[in-house]
Amino acid sequence: MKKAEVVLIPLPAMGHIVAVVEIAKLLVQRDDRLYTTVLVMHPTVDPSTIKYMESLAASTLPDRMRVINLPSVESITSATKGRHSWLRSLVEGQKPHVKEYVSKIRTQFEMNPNSPRLAGFIFDTFASRMKDVPHEFGVPWYVFSASGAAFIGSMLHLTALHDEQGVDLTELKNSEDELEMPCLANPIPAKLVPSMVFEKDSLTTFLEHARILIEARGILINTFLEFESYAINSLSDGKTPPVYPVGPFVKRIGGGGDPRSDDxxxxxxxxxxxxxxxxxxxxxxxxxxxxxxxxxxxxxxxxxxxxxxxxxxxxxxxxxxxxxxxxxxxxxxxxxxxxxxxxxxxxxxxxxxxxxxxxxxxxxxxxxxxxxxxxxxxxxxxxxxxxxxxxxxxxxxxxxxxxxxxxxxxxxxxxxxxxxxxxxxxxxxxxxxxxxxxxxxxxxxxxxxxxxxxxxxxxxxEKTLVDGGSSFSSLCRLIEDMMGNMS
The missing domain is CATH 3.40.50.2000 (Glycogen Phosphorylase B;)
Structure with a gap:
């Protein structure tokens, strides 16, 4: 039986890590050929993340799953100018650490063909600048969105307005107009679009990640078909990579990891x-x-x-x-x-x-x-x-x-x-x-x-993630795609 390892890299913020850890668990529970490793970048966005990581370390993870803390990028502190340049510096600074870790997986497989072979990467939407790494190792990569399908649709539509029609998105902030978007059945007031597009610095980051989305082999989304059916169907447009609604991932009751769960x-x-x-x-x-x-x-x-x-x-x-x-x-x-x-x-x-x-x-x-x-x-x-x-x-x-x-x-x-x-x-x-x-x-x-x-x-x-549910089936399709890449 061939074994496959998937490396997952979340944005180092509480809500994002929680969802990615749940995906990693589901993948190994769904298919006994799969191994998963979640690599957590440091420094993290908020202190609560450190508490969550500590509680994960103390908990029992499923077999064939690991959560690894990458070394901290010393040049970055919370005082690093601008939240968006902070993120860029973090991802660039972590690339060598990710390469080093993945090289070990590759070496292990070469020495022992019974060990798992690297099958691919899953990156958080805002960690997708890491895509050079899978290119270097010749494996596919997927993007995971901790936001909904309509949000992904809005990223793609707003980027098309900017790139193809020359719309200055920063002007939407005070606009009284309404926007039609393929991902929504109803028009939306322009000033309610994601606020990242209103500031020059964050707009650059927003556009960059939207353009990278199109290069992914597939897009996993923390949503389910019955909830966002209109938005999910709008992404089947032939231009967007295949979409896999795999949620909802909700933190388990009593699952620990809250900043004050010890209180x-x-x-x-x-x-x-x-x-x-x-x-x-x-x-x-x-x-x-x-x-x-x-x-x-x-x-x-x-x-x-x-x-x-x-x-x-x-x-x-x-x-x-x-x-x-x-x-x-x-x-x-x-x-x-x-x-x-x-x-x-x-x-x-x-x-x-x-x-x-x-x-x-x-x-x-x-x-x-x-x-x-x-x-x-x-x-x-x-x-x-x-x-x-x-x-x-x-x-x-x-x-x-x-x-x-x-x-x-x-x-x-x-x-x-x-x-x-x-x-x-x-x-x-x-x-x-x-x-x-x-x-x-x-x-x-x-x-x-x-x-x-x-x-x-x-x-x-409640039914989406169990056998026969829409998200269950979606995850099965994703696993088939990943394993198919290896044959």
Whole structure:
């Protein structure tokens, strides 16, 4: 039996590594000829990634799977200018380490033909500048998108507008126009496209990775056919490499790796509080590992929660001070930021927390609604556990995701879709308590259309990764393609 090794390289950020590790596990579980190695680049984007890596090292991985930390590129620090030049320097700096590791696989096979032979690479969309390495070793490479199929479609369409029609994409930021995109059934307000295209430096990175996509042998996407059927079908255009929807990958409940999973008292306190609440009664607010708001906005949210009368669990984080590459931290005292007396007045119905074990909370029967920044992992988690979303995007492609969920798919309600807090100076927009209140009431409505649709999508998502499911079949096709390359 011929054995094949696949090397996977994620972007070194929490959500990306979690999804790539899940793919690596699935590949070895699906086919006993396959071996997988996940190579993690250092330094990582956020400190929580280090905690996750430590928890992975302590856990039992499937046989034939490894997770390796590459040496850190010493010349790079978080102070390296610009997030996008940081990424470029990181990938370039890691190429020699990846080559060295892969050479060992090659040598091992030459010395012992019973050991696994290098079959190919899977790169994160934003690590695909690494493509020189598989070219050097004469093996194919695939791209993995931790975002959705519509996002990949938007990358390709916006790049075509720029390259073929000379459109200045940075001007879309303040545009009142609507854009037609092949990946969406409905037009999208131009200002909701992924915000990477609005700044010259990040636009260069965006375009570069979109152009590289077309060179890949295939594109794996953390999505499933029944959820994004329109977008997935739009990518079967003869110009785009074959697309493999292989998700949804959702971090396992109790899977560890959270930046604060060792804080068991805090965790227990949250879960015990939820145990005391009636089914579907709690509105959960959580805005991702980089999500935070200034004091004025925090007060508007608090007023809305108090007036809504709904029970709530609110993950409230403190913005980083003067350092755009640092994620928010926990408050030592919530009294300092919340309206006077708020905690006392809402003590019986609400709980304000810092870090939140999001997957565990969303899977709890007490949770009935979720106000979210619309990161792709959070969207998949809300669908997996059947919790309807109220969208409050902050940065990156989150406005695009929010628009897709609300307008395209009818699986969410809007708080404010064009809100941006994109590390480029202060956001002057304040979302009023009235707008927040309206969205909370809408998302918590018991028999709403959105709730029914999300429940149905939850049922479908459970079946996609098991035998006979659409993502199961998609992964089988990918494995066939990889093994076919070796014959």
């Amino acid at each position: 068991s008292n805090n965790y227990r306190d949250i879960m015990e509080w939820l145990d005391d609440q009636p089914p579907l009664s709690v509105m959960f607010l959580c805005f991702g590992s980089w999500g935070s708001f200034e004091e004025k906005q925090v007060k508007e949210i608090a007023i809305a929660l108090e007036h809504s009368g709904h029970r709530f669990l609110w993950s409230l984080r403190k913005p980083s001070q003067n350092d755009e590459m640092q994620s928010p931290s926990d408050y030592e005292d919530f009294q300092s930021i919340l309206p006077q007396g708020f905690l006392d007045r809402t003590a019986k119905i609400g709980k304000v927390i810092g870090w939140a074990p999001q997957v565990e909370i969303l899977s709890h029967s007490a949770v009935g609604g979720f106000a979210s920044h619309c990161g792709w992992n959070s969207i998949l988690e809300s669908l997996r556990f059947g919790v309807p979303l109220a969208t409050w995007p902050l940065y990156a492609e989150q406005q695009f995701n929010a628009c897709q969920m609300v307008i395209e798919l009818g699986l969410a309600v809007e708080i404010k879709m064009d809100y941006r807090n994109d590390f480029y100076g202060d956001n002057e927009i304040i979302v009023s308590s009235d707008d927040v209140l309206k969205a909370i009431k809408s998302v918590m409505e018991e028999n709403s259309e959105v709730r029914k649709k999300v429940k149905e999508m939850s049922r479908v998502s």
